[in-house]
Amino acid sequence: MKGRKIKVIYILGNSRSGSTILSIYLGMHPDISYLGEIKKMNDSYLNRYCSCGKKAEVCEFWGPIIQRNRGVFSRKEPSDAAWYRLISTWKAIFKISNSKIISDDGRLISDIHNVLSDTKQGEQIILDSSKSLKRYVNLSQISDIEVYPILIERDLRSNLASFVKRGMGFISSYLRIVVNLKMITRYLSRHNIPYFRVRYEVFATNPDKMRTQVLNFVGLGDDVHYEQTIDAFHLLSGSPNTIEGFKKSQTIKIHNEQKDPFTKIQQRLLKLMGL
Numbered sequence: 001m002k003g004r005k006i007k008v009i010y011i012l013g014n015s016r017s018g019s020t021i022l023s024i025y026l027g028m029h030p031d032i033s034y035l036g037e038i039k040k041m042n043d044s045y046l047n048r049y050c051s052c053g054k055k056a057e058v059c060e061f062w063g064p065i066i067q068r069n070r071g072v073f074s075r076k077e078p079s080d081a082a083w084y085r086l087i088s089t090w091k092a093i094f095k096i097s098n099s100k101i102i103s104d105d106g107r108l109i110s111d112i113h114n115v116l117s118d119t120k121q122g123e124q125i126i127l128d129s130s131k132s133l134k135r136y137v138n139l140s141q142i143s144d145i146e147v148y149p150i151l152i153e154r155d156l157r158s159n160l161a162s163f164v165k166r167g168m169g170f171i172s173s174y175l176r177i178v179v180n181l182k183m184i185t186r187y188l189s190r191h192n193i194p195y196f197r198v199r200y201e202v203f204a205t206n207p208d209k210m211r212t213q214v215l216n217f218v219g220l221g222d223d224v225h226y227e228q229t230i231d232a233f234h235l236l237s238g239s240p241n242t243i244e245g246f247k248k249s250q251t252i253k254i255h256n257e258q259k260d261p262f263t264k265i266q267q268r269l270l271k272l273m274g275l
């Protein structure tokens with residue numbers, strides 16, 4: 001690094017709000033390396049595949065990184081329970097997260113950056129689409145790293161529909177989306193942190209324009225060849241099926257509001273809430 005900070009573009013927001021397609025779009029810039037959700041680096045890597053088609057352990061990009069960062073890759077996969085997420089987010093906000101976890105994460109980012117600098121031209125900004133506020137707060141405490149937060153927001157009704165379609169509870173999904181967004185925006189404004197806000201619907205209508213604005217925010221120009229395709233990315237996912245999903249989401253569906261999945265009662269509730 002030699003005095004220069006490693007730049008990380010960090011996507012904040014809710015799941016199913018369009019962050020993957022935004023990240024793929026940004027990741028086509030030759031100076032940006034999209035690596036998926038880096039927060040998911042833990043002992044689940046053994047069962048995971050990379051988007052290059054290989055198992056994580058033998059992928060030419062991730063394999064050596066996993067070898068060198070055993071501290072990170074032997075961690076237990078965190079619980080997805082709501083109470084766990086809330087407590088660990090509060091711990092991060094009050095800066096009482098485990099400091100070993102933060103320093104291991106810092107070493108991982110700097111190792112990844114070294115590998116990227118050795119193999120690619122240009123500055124190489126790391127794009128992490130983890131979305132969680134906890135990880136953002138932890139990353140922003142690492143002195144070698146400069147984090148550029150991008151907040152993605154999707155129309156609440158569509159975001160909710162996307163959760164419910166996957167069998168998640170209506171009320172719990174609503175609370176999760178609203179509370180999470182509130183915590184993120186309050187944290188950023190309370191600490192006067194500059195961030196860029198992306199409305200998914202605006203992005204989907206004119207992705208090139210939005211990309212230019214995001215690039216400006218992180219100090220990059222858009223007068224480049226967007227030659228990187230998803231085949232050049234190394235994204236770790238659960239199964240080979242997800243990789244097909246990544247490839248499909250390369251095309252932006254603008255009219256993607258399919259029939260909404262809400263029941264009659266839920267629709268009345270939405271109406272009452274003005275959604």
Ligand SMILES: [Zn+2]
Nearest residue numbers: 050052059234
């Ligand atoms: Zn790979």
